[in-house]
Amino acid sequence: MDSAVGQGGRPSSAAQGAATRAAILEAAAALIADLGWGQVTTRAIAARAGVPHGAVNYHFQGKDDLLRQAAIAGTLNALAGPLSIARAAGSVQEVLDGILAWFTCGALNDPSVALLLETARQSTRDPLVREPLATKLREFRATLTELVRRSQERGDIAADSSPAGTATMVAALLDGLMLHVLLDPELDLSETADTIRSLLRGR
Amino acid sequence: MDSAVGQGGRPSSAAQGAATRAAILEAAAALIADLGWGQVTTRAIAARAGVPHGAVNYHFQGKDDLLRQAAIAGTLNALAGPLSIARAAGSVQEVLDGILAWFTCGALNDPSVALLLETARQSTRDPLVREPLATKLREFRATLTELVRRSQERGDIAADSSPAGTATMVAALLDGLMLHVLLDPELDLSETADTIRSLLRGR
């Protein structure tokens, strides 16, 4: 709104709009995580984004539209991390260790987790929110399934269960642990992690 | 508020208060599950409970107080079901089967699940909500731990993992599956259930 304008003579006006839009989206996602979906107000979003409250209704069709876009973008972005971990991993154990480490390294305080939960909750009411989220989760499970298959072939984990079933179990397990740690931050996951590793290994 | 009064001459005034109070609490819990914590209004609660909206402020100290009480009571009540399943069960497998059956039997549409999620989310902001919930969850894990220990002694499940770690894993797994089915109602749990049973059995 000040220094970045008029330098190269490029797209001051048009690009400024995109920047404002992005700032509003980011602020909205942060507020959903902070306050909960229903407590977010357009004025609070504007304040957090550092724009006047009229700007919100200029760039978006309404509060619902804005919250939907912000939640979906933020959640997909948050899920991209674990997904890339799963893609890069060579074994199921690596995924488990990676994500468990992420949990104990302060992911609890990460607003991504809160946003994920809020979006999940909202997705039961709004199909427009649920659809992209469910698609991403299926993608995650598919990646995990392929990983399980490879790990089974290599003998890393027990081969007597279906890869898809095992992948769903692992994904649910990780999310469930996230939920439990959120409710009870003092919960120690080390024993549980050992148990999971041991069980997957097939004793 | 009409026919029930003045019949036997018993508890008209005092008991009527308790009934109204209970109706408000129940309506509040239902609305939290339906609309989400932040979207609930005292007027909507009063309408659902069939009382004038002034009654809400008469019986409770304020909206926060009411929502807290309603959410805690409703959630503890919802958790009592699974807990009694776990108490009555003779083995870990029984708990798994019982709760998985409960999932596929329409627990997804059960407002209890929605209320549980809303309360869990709120508990990250309000310690007064988190405390009783965390206590109940610890109780659930403790019951499960004892069950795991007994199942291990009997040889029903692999005995090479700590009972506490296994119990936490099972609890998280169930909650995680609940979350995934909520997001993707078409998700088939049968393969996953087989996988879990197989893994727990120690192959």
Next chain:
DNA sequence: GGTTAACTTGGCCAAGTGGACAGTGCGGTT
């Protein structure tokens, strides 16, 4: 220079929202 279109800004409004409160009715007590 003038025009246009995208963007910004702050004021405004109707529709709630939570809470307060002055009454009202009625059972129980004396």
Next chain:
DNA sequence: AACCGCACTGTCCACTTGGCCAAGTTAACC
């Protein structure tokens, strides 16, 4: 019968909220 106190009941109020809009600003285009 007179009284008391509890459980309401409906109204009122200060305030917030989402959304609209009429100006203002800026940069690109003719």
